[in-house]
Every structure is written in structure tokens, then in C-alpha cells.
Amino acid sequence: MKNPHVRARLAEALEALLPHHNGEPSNFNTYGEYQREMLFTQHEHRSEIVSNLLNVFVGIEMTGQSVEFEQKFNYRRPMYTVMDYLWTKDEYKNDFKTLAKEAENNMEAVTPPLFLRFINLLMNDAVYLLDEALANMAKLKEMQTAKQNGEWALLPPQERNQNMAYMSHIGMIAKFDNILGRDTIKTLEKLTSEITIVFTHSTMVDRVAAMLNYFLFNLVGPKKKNFKVKDQKEYNFEPAKTVMHICKIYINLKESSSFCLAVSQDGRSYSPQLFTLAEDVLIRIGGGALIGELKEVAQRVAEKAKEQQASEEAIAEAPEHFLDPIMSTLMTDPVILPSSKQTVDRSTIARYMGNTYIFCE
Numbered sequence: 001m002k003n004p005h006v007r008a009r010l011a012e013a014l015e016a017l018l019p020h021h022n023g024e025p026s027n028f029n030t031y032g033e034y035q036r037e038m039l040f041t042q043h044e045h046r047s048e049i050v051s052n053l054l055n056v057f058v059g060i061e062m063t064g065q066s067v068e069f070e071q072k073f074n075y076r077r078p079m080y081t082v083m084d085y086l087w088t089k090d091e092y093k094n095d096f097k098t099l100a101k102e103a104e105n106n107m108e109a110v111t112p113p114l115f116l117r118f119i120n121l122l123m124n125d126a127v128y129l130l131d132e133a134l135a136n137m138a139k140l141k142e143m144q145t146a147k148q149n150g151e152w153a154l155l156p157p158q159e160r161n162q163n164m165a166y167m168s169h170i171g172m173i174a175k176f177d178n179i180l181g182r183d184t185i186k187t188l189e190k191l192t193s194e195i196t197i198v199f200t201h202s203t204m205v206d207r208v209a210a211m212l213n214y215f216l217f218n219l220v221g222p223k224k225k226n227f228k229v230k231d232q233k234e235y236n237f238e239p240a241k242t243v244m245h246i247c248k249i250y251i252n253l254k255e256s257s258s259f260c261l262a263v264s265q266d267g268r269s270y271s272p273q274l275f276t277l278a279e280d281v282l283i284r285i286g287g288g289a290l291i292g293e294l295k296e297v298a299q300r301v302a303e304k305a306k307e308q309q310a311s312e313e314a315i316a317e318a319p320e321h322f323l324d325p326i327m328s329t330l331m332t333d334p335v336i337l338p339s340s341k342q343t344v345d346r347s348t349i350a351r352y353m354g355n356t357y358i359f360c361e
Contacts, residue, residue: 004059008075011056014049015078018085040089050086050095053079054118061121073125073180080183087190100195107201119191119198122184123211129181130215130242136174137227137237143167144230171235178236185245192252200256208253209262212246213269219243220277240285247278251293254300264305272302324348 001007019037040046060075086092096115103115112120143163146152152160192199199208218224219239227239253259263270275298279291311330324331324345331345 004056005075007056008060008072011053011075011078011082014053015081018082040085040092046091047095050092051099051114053082053086054099054114058114058117058121070176073129073176076125077180077183080180080187083187083190093194096191097195100191100198104197104201107198107203116198119204122187123207126181126184126188127211129177129184133174133177133181133237134218134227136170136177137229137235139170140167140174140229140235141226143170174237175235178238182236182238182242182245185242185249189245189248189252192249196253196256200253200259202258205256205258205262206266209259210266210268212249213263213266213274216243216246216274216278217269217271219246220274220281240281243278243281244285244287244290247282247287247290247294250275250297251290254293254297257304260297260300261304261308264301265308270301272298275301 001010017036017039019033019040040049057076057079060072087096099113099115103113103119106113107116143166147163147167152163155163198204218227220243224239227237229235229237232238250263275294279294282288282290282294318330321343322330325342326344326348329345331343333346334343335346335349336343337349
């Protein structure tokens with residue numbers, strides 16, 4: 001089947017073949033569960049599941065066909081459920097890692113590797129869905145407040161009914177975005193628990209840090225009151241759980257100096273109080289076990305911010321010929337290019353051209 005939309009619909013069939021489904025009681029169908037398990041443990045082509053699943057995930061974005069924008073999220077919904085199951089099996093987890101290793105070795109290739117394309121689209125989805133969800137929850141809050149204050153009672157019946165219908169419509173969209181947004185964040189959390197270098201590479205790390213900071217700030221900062229609606233469960237809005245998933249991603253990536261630096265240099269959403277606010281949320285939902293590691297994240301980020309400030313002060317006083325002409329950073333390992341005789345930092349050349357060049361020292 002070459003049609004990408006038909007192939008994407010097959011993800012629903014794969015989801016139906018999972019050994020156990022949400023909502024099924026334990027021992028609901030032991031024989032059927034065993035047979036379905038055999039498909040994932042014994043089938044001769046099972047080694048192709050992960051790569052094909054990611055190919056379908058990526059392919060639906062690249063069709064160029066006229067399809068409603070939201071439809072791709074419907075296509076991807078069952079894929080997250082399948083990935084959840086695959087991640088519980090070491091065999092499939094290793095398949096993810098193999099694809100990640102290929103991406104790690106080809107991060108700046110002209111044709112991006114499959115796993116890198118998948119991660120980029122996954123992050124695009126997370127940003128869009130969570131942003132839309134928060135915007136719609138804020139709309140709901142405004143409409144609920146207006147209704148409770150009696151403003152709607154003063155409107156003509158037709159306009160009042162229109163408002164009710166619109167609020168119901170916004171609620172359905174918010175519920176959809178909340179469910180899918182949570183799925184994308186949970187998937188990122190799982191992946192970063194075992195795979196880190198792809199996310200902390202120089203081409204990705206600023207984007208990852210900015211995304212995490214932005215959503216954590218919105219969910220634990222002063223704006224969080226804007227999204228506090230009545231009957232949050234009706235809209236599948238669980239901000240505290242999303243905070244926990246985001247905090248776990250910070251913890252998964254905390255060993256990376258480049259990540260901690262990127263978090264500290266995000267001028268849009270980061271502040272030293274950000275993680276303290278997150279700790280208060282974690283305590284409330286029983287996530288206290290994460291607080292020690294989150295404090296470690298905060299400490300590492302603060303240290304990197306301090307180092308960066310010292311570096312900037314040093315740069316301000318450094319002679320111009322000590323600075324890298326491309327990055328305007330203080331050179332720590334200057335080399336002279338053979339052709340142009342220009343002095344640049346070795347890390348700059350490695351970033352833009354790879355590490356296969358031989359320099360004249």
C-alpha cells in the first residue's frame with residue numbers, strides 16, 4: 001500500500017493487535033492476549049515494526065496532499081499507543097536506540113536520518129498541541145467566568161445559545177489537544193530516558209530547552225490561573241501530570257552541559273525560580289521523589305548561567321583577535337585554516353564542517 005493515508009490508517013489495525021488494551025479488565029481474554037503477544041514476539045518481520053512505524057509517522061507529514069491539518073494528529077494517535085507498548089520490550093527499545101545512533105552519526109547530513117525527522121515532528125506536534133490546548137483552556141475560563149457573572153443572562157436567547165454551542169465546541173477541541181499533547185510529552189519522556197545525545201546536540205538543544213521552559217513556565221508560573229476551569233477532567237486537562245512529565249525530561253537530560261546551558265540562556269521563559277515553582281506542584285501530586293533530582297537540575301543550570309556570565313565578561317575585555325570570527329566567542333583551541341590562513345576555533349570548524357579536516361596548528 002503506497003498511499004500514505006491508507007498506511008497511516010493501518011496504525012489503527014496495529015493498535016488493535018496489541019496484547020492488551022486500555023479499559024480491558026485483567027484476564028479479560030487470556031487466549032486472545034497470548035495470540036496477539038505472539039505477533040510481537042515471534043513474527044519473522046517484527047524487527048521492521050519500529051522503523052516502519054516511524055516512516056509512517058513521518059510520511060504523513062510529507063504527502064503534500066490536501067488533507068485537513070488536524071487529520072495527521074488523528075492518524076498519529078494510535079501510533080503513540082503502539083510506541084508505549086513497544087517501549088516495554090527490550091527488543092524494540094533497542095530498535096529505537098539503533099535508529100537514534102544512526103541519527104547521532106548523521107545529525108548534519110543533507111538528508112536527515114529517519115529518527116531525527118521523527119523527533120523534529122514529534123516536537124512540532126508537542127509545541128502545537130500544548131500551545132493550542134492552553135489557549136483553548138484560557139478561552140474556556142473566560143467564557144465560564146462570563147457565564148457565572150451573569151453576563152450571558154443579559155443576552156438575547158439566540159446569542160446565548162450561540163455562546164453555549166461555541167463553548168461546547170472549544171471544549172471538544174481542548175480535550176482533543178490535551179489528550180494528544182500529553183501523549184507527545186509522554187513519548188518524549190520515554191525516549192529521553194534512554195536516548196540523550198540526539199536531544200542535546202548543538203542543532204537541537206536550544207529548541208528542546210526553550211520548549212520545556214516555555215511550557216513549564218505556563219503551567220507553574222503566574223499564568224497558570226488562566227487555565228483553571230471548572231470540571232477539568234471533562235476536558236482531560238491534567239496540568240500537574242504534564243508538569244511531572246516535563247520535569248522528568250529535564251532530569252533525563254541533566255547530565256548534558258550543553259542542555260543545562262541552553263536552559264539557562266533561554267531569555268523568554270527561564271528564571272531561577274522556575275524549578276522551585278515546579279517543586280511545589282510535584283509535592284502536591286505525590287511526585288516528591290523527583291524533587292532531589294530536580295534540585296540537581298536547578299543547580300547545574302545555575303552553575304552554567306554563572307559560567308556563561310563570566311565568559312561574557314571575559315569576552316568583553318578580550319582583544320578582538322582572541323574571538324572566533326564566526327561565533328564571536330573566546331577561542332579556547334585556535335587553529336589556522338590552510339587556505340585562507342584565518343584563525344578560528346576548532347569547535348567552530350567541527351560544528352560546521354565535521355571532524356575529518358586536518359588543520360595547520
